[in-house]
Amino acid sequence: MLRELHLRLPLPQADSRDARLRAAARELHLPLHRIRGLRLLKQSIDARQRVICKQLHCLVAVDEPLPPPPPLPTAPPPLPAGSPRILIIGAGPAGLFAALRCIELGTCPVILERGKDVSSRRFDLRPINCEGVVPPDSNYCFGEGGAGAFSDGKLYTRATKRGDVSQIYRYFVAHGADPSILTDSHPHIGSDKLPRIIQSIRRSILNAGGEIHFNTRVCSLLRSADRRRAVGAISADGREWLAESVILATGHSARDIYRMLAAEGLLMERKTFAVGVRIEHPQALIDAAQYHLKRGQIRPDFLPAARYSLATTIRDRGVHSFCMCPGGFIVPTATEGDEVVVNGMSLSRRNSPFANSGFVVTVTPEDTDDLAPEFGALSGIAWQKRLEQACARAGGGGMKAPAQRVSDFLAHRASDSLRKSNYRPGLTPFDLRELLPRGICERMDEALRLFERNIPGFTGEDGLLIGTETRTSSPVRIPRDSDSLQHPQLAGLFPCAEGAGYAGGIISAAMDGRLCAEAAVNSKKL
Numbered sequence: 278m279l280r281e282l283h284l285r286l287p288l289p290q291a292d293s294r295d296a297r298l299r300a301a302a303r304e305l306h307l308p309l310h311r312i313r314g315l316r317l318l319k320q321s322i323d324a325r326q327r328v329i330c331k332q333l334h335c336l337v338a339v340d341e342p343l344p345p346p347p348p349l350p351t352a353p354p355p356l357p358a359g360s361p362r363i364l365i366i367g368a369g370p371a372g373l374f375a376a377l378r379c380i381e382l383g384t385c386p387v388i389l390e391r392g393k394d395v396s397s398r399r400f401d402l403r404p405i406n407c408e409g410v411v412p413p414d415s416n417y418c419f420g421e422g423g424a425g426a427f428s429d430g431k432l433y434t435r436a437t438k439r440g441d442v443s444q445i446y447r448y449f450v451a452h453g454a455d456p457s458i459l460t461d462s463h464p465h466i467g468s469d470k471l472p473r474i475i476q477s478i479r480r481s482i483l484n485a486g487g488e489i490h491f492n493t494r495v496c497s498l499l500r501s502a503d504r505r506r507a508v509g510a511i512s513a514d515g516r517e518w519l520a521e522s523v524i525l526a527t528g529h530s531a532r533d534i535y536r537m538l539a540a541e542g543l544l545m546e547r548k549t550f551a552v553g554v555r556i557e558h559p560q561a562l563i564d565a566a567q568y569h570l571k572r573g574q575i576r577p578d579f580l581p582a583a584r585y586s587l588a589t590t591i592r593d594r595g596v597h598s599f600c601m602c603p604g605g606f607i608v609p610t611a612t613e614g615d616e617v618v619v620n621g622m623s624l625s626r627r628n629s630p631f632a633n634s635g636f637v638v639t640v641t642p643e644d645t646d647d648l649a650p651e652f653g654a655l656s657g658i659a660w661q662k663r664l665e666q667a668c669a670r671a672g673g674g675g676m677k678a679p680a681q682r683v684s685d686f687l688a689h690r691a692s693d694s695l696r697k698s699n700y701r702p703g704l705t706p707f708d709l710r711e712l713l714p715r716g717i718c719e720r721m722d723e724a725l726r727l728f729e730r731n732i733p734g735f736t737g738e739d740g741l742l743i744g745t746e747t748r749t750s751s752p753v754r755i756p757r758d759s760d761s762l763q764h765p766q767l768a769g770l771f772p773c774a775e776g777a778g779y780a781g782g783i784i785s786a787a788m789d790g791r792l793c794a795e796a797a798v799n800s801k802k803l
């Protein structure tokens with residue numbers, strides 16, 4: 278007999294196999310010898326009370342052995358010569374997972390990626406951090422692995438309606454990720470491990486006969502003679518790439534792609550996004566609050582760096598923490614040299630002394646109305662860009678970011694000095710109320726005071742606000758038919774994932790990549 282059980286055990290015993298088996302036997306009122314096996318399905322830390330526990334969702338085998346676990350995906354067989362070709366623009370999570378799915382369905386993916394392979398790309402991060410120089414096609418957003426390559430690698434998503442999330446986790450494990458991501462309720466990989474996994478996915482694609490072309494920036498689409506179907510793309514070096522269909526998975530920072538689509542006369546829509554700052558605290562402050570540590574007590578080794586997720590609504594606008602990175606780093610994620618944009622990443626051990634998170638407020642299309650006459654559907658992008666440029670001026674150049682202590686922000690004064698942060702280009706004291714729109718600052722102010730109740734010290738002088746976090750999601754949606762997933766005005770064009778407004782984060786982008794691949798393969802041309 279197989280039974281699913283929810284067990285709650287205090288740490289660190291919860292990590293002991295014996296303790297779990299005994300707890301299962303107790304829960305089922307059975308002698309221990311009848312429990313033949315126990316498999317963890319999901320686990321999470323419950324720190325709501327003083328005794329910190331793990332919640333364990335387990336499959337328990339009574340009087341019979343456990344069935345084998347769901348298999349990991351195996352390497353796809355090589356594609357037959359002459360397989361139909363699907364062009365995939367962008368090698369972020371969406372593009373890579375679209376390519377894997379194309380191969381499984383017997384079509385040959387041809388990925389065009391503006392940036393470098395993930396190993397070479399690393400060397401371009403140094404000039405960004407140390408000299409404030411942003412290589413336009415190779416940075417924290419562009420290059421193999423996309424924006425997810427040098428990130429926290431959080432794999433948590435709420436987008437479960439789009440498909441089987443665990444299937445995506447199994448692909449990551451098959452390509453070298455730690456199997457614990459299959460059972461952690463908030464799995465993460467870390468920037469030190471992600472590049473090797475991305476390389477392994479690349480090998481699977483190439484070994485099966487797919488193609489990946491780096492340093493190949495797409496600058497226009499190729500259309501059929503009647504201009505009603507996308508049949509390929511042209512790259513900046515003038516090469517033409519013909520295919521049966523085109524999956525556009527260029528992410529939310531490829532502003533040249535939105536401009537290209539606008540110039541082609543293709544419909545795009547404005548959408549809601551969110552803008553604010555990164556907020557950084559000593560990790561010890563977050564640990565103390567989340568794990569109820571006594572003054573001066575250090576987090577025990579068996580507990581991971583604590584995380585938080587905070588959200589409220591103030592005058593009809595969401596204000597929330599975003600992409601929180603326990604034990605992480607704040608990084609400069611601009612894609613052009615005249616802007617400052619910040620985001621967060623971390624290593625697998627999440628062992629930096631700081632915790633950071635986006636702290637953002639909803640921005641609606643109406644907020645960017647004044648720019649609509651000039652920029653149309655791209656008014657949100659123009660609005661973002663203005664803020665990013667103002668942020669660069671406030672920082673004083675070299676990717677330095679304007680920053681303020683939380684306590685000073687609440688007191689309406691610029692900070693005289695700032696504590697050490699791990700944002701490498703450096704910080705410039707600045708009153709962020711002079712930078713961000715009033716409606717955003719007022720809501721941030723009210724939300725901070727509320728969040729202080731959840732995390733004592735959140736608004737103290739050890740908290741830093743660092744400007745600005747503008748690229749939370751795309752301010753533009755590229756429409757697509759809900760069944761065929763093709764652009765309503767251009768058959769054969771599949772707007773995909775975050776850049777098209779259908780995903781937010783690594784996992785949902787990967788799932789949307791797979792969906793677009795299935796739609797492209799099933800489209801009538803193939």
Ligand SMILES: Cc1cc2nc3c(=O)[nH]c(=O)nc-3n(C[C@H](O)[C@H](O)[C@H](O)COP(=O)(O)OP(=O)(O)OC[C@H]3O[C@@H](n4cnc5c(N)ncnc54)[C@H](O)[C@@H]3O)c2cc1C
Pocket residue numbers: 366367368369370371372389390391392417418419420421422423424425426427428429430431432433493494495496526527528529530531534600608610620621622773774775776780781782783784786
């Ligand atoms: C620093 C940082 C940390 C993050 N942390 C997390 C996290 O922990 N967890 C999480 O879920 N999400 C995180 N994100 C967000 C996540 O990375 C994105 O949601 C995800 O990568 C989106 O996937 P995508 O494939 O849609 O687009 P992208 O990842 O943006 O990939 C788009 C790709 O298209 C390429 N491209 C763009 N234009 C062209 C062109 N004209 N021609 C050819 N190629 C082009 C780009 O170079 C890029 O490789 C983070 C993002 C950043 C920047």
